[in-house]
């Protein structure tokens with residue numbers, strides 16, 4: 001048995017075979033052939049296979065997500081018939097004697113450069129489509145598997161160097177038992193995705209994880225941050241029992257999931273969900289979410305080559321608010337940049353993407369991107385309890401500029417005769433230290449704050465949340481982060497504004513008493529932990545929580561903070577980890 005250690009990124013235990021998520025290597029040799037006619041025939045056969053594949057993918061996408069989402073694959077099929085492209089390939093093969101891979105790649109490069117030189121978003125998106133189709137043809141010519149997830153037919157533990165949000169679109173989640181990656185930190189998006197699905201994850205394990213053979217038996221321990229390779233029977237049995245104990249505890253909490261979270265002495269807080277898709281909205285309701293504290297709208301933009309238009313966004317936002325009825329739904333405007341890339345947006349490469357043109361900065365720089373989303377939100381909010389918040393705000397001017405664009409959209413919509421949200425609460429995420437330190441000024445500009453401790457920790461501790469070498473430093477239990485949280489809440493409350501927290505900290509069992517004691521009004525977390533979080537709140541009194549919170553602020557490390565909560569509140573420690 002081999003033990004690999006990493007960062008515990010999502011709780012729980014998985015036992016099952018290894019499956020590697022491998023990105024395809026599409027490198028090829030360039031050579032001249034003696035039989036250009038046969039080479040052209042080989043290319044045409046690849047075209048035929050690509051056509052068949054696309055028809056299949058179209059049918060699958062249509063069944064899963066509807067004709068609109070699937071339309072992209074029809075557009076891809078049309079590219080396969082493009083006479084200019086095909087002629088360029090044929091000339092290169094027949095006249096220069098080039099092999100099909102090289103001929104295709106040269107023709108595509110020329111075509112793509114032409115599209116990109118037009119400097120227009122529509123044509124850049126077409127260029128991305130052409131590249132996508134060319135990659136499909138290359139995979140066929142080289143005999144490489146179509147998807148990195150091809151061959152995933154039995155429930156498995158997914159191993160990868162790292163997983164981007166768009167990679168995970170390719171995975172059939174019903175076959176995923178857990179995730180283990182060589183890279184990444186506790187708040188990288190692999191970790192968030194795993195928590196959203198209620199699946200265990202260990203990240204930042206190092207390159208050794210890539211050496212494990214496919215199919216090897218694994219125990220993934222998301223509580224301890226450990227991966228056991230080929231464990232003996234006794235070890236498997238111990239972990240199986242832990243798995244059972246944890247699910248019994250969760251089942252117990254699930255029974256009261258629909259009841260409110262009220263402390264022993266009658267203080268009620270709101271417990272809401274972080275969601276990133278329509279499907280997650282359902283899970284959230286089943287888990288007892290009292291609303292949505294963070295709707296990550298990026299999901300609508302990912303894994304596709306054209307931007308969702310206002311109408312499509314309106315329909316999705318409306319569908320989600322319909323599901324929640326009277327309960328609040330907080331829509332976060334597009335948070336792209338950092339480790340979240342979009343295939344449909346050709347963004348410049350940056351040296352430090354987390355310090356770059358991210359989130360609200362990008363939206364303010366690109367009103368043509370921002371406005372359709374705001375218009376869709378205003379329309380979806382008509383007669384609904386929808387609120388909007390802006391991510392990664394660092395200055396007062398950004399809030400004013402964003403609000404001005406929102407008001408412009410509102411006026412346009414009214415002039416066009418649309419129904420719009422009349423009184424929509426507007427908030428910001430406080431996730432940059434500058435915003436935390438300036439919370440008193442910002443509070444007068446908005447209706448509420450939602451603290452984003454994932455980013456607030458990485459920016460406060462100057463530690464990239466996705467870099468396994470420093471990610472453990474970006475720990476939201478650090479007293480430096482907790483003091484900022486205290487100051488943000490105090491500043492907002494002084495002006496009668498409410499404060500939520502939607503970073504991963506809100507769903508951390510040991511953090512819940514601290515946040516309660518600091519006066520947090522709304523806890524927003526991944527749906528699967530909601531029942532447990534409510535149970536924890538029910539074991540506490542507000543005074544108890546206040547004392548613990550005050551004590552943690554005087555400590556000097558995240559480890560000391562966790563230890564203090566465990567020591568003072570053993571019942572919470574027990575719920576945090578039934579095996580502690």
Ligand code: PEP
Nearest residue numbers: 431452453454455502503
């Ligand atoms: C955060 O930064 O805490 C947050 C909730 O946003 P995201 O994780 O999507 O950056």
Ligand code: MG
Nearest residue numbers: 431452454455
């Ligand atoms: Mg953030």
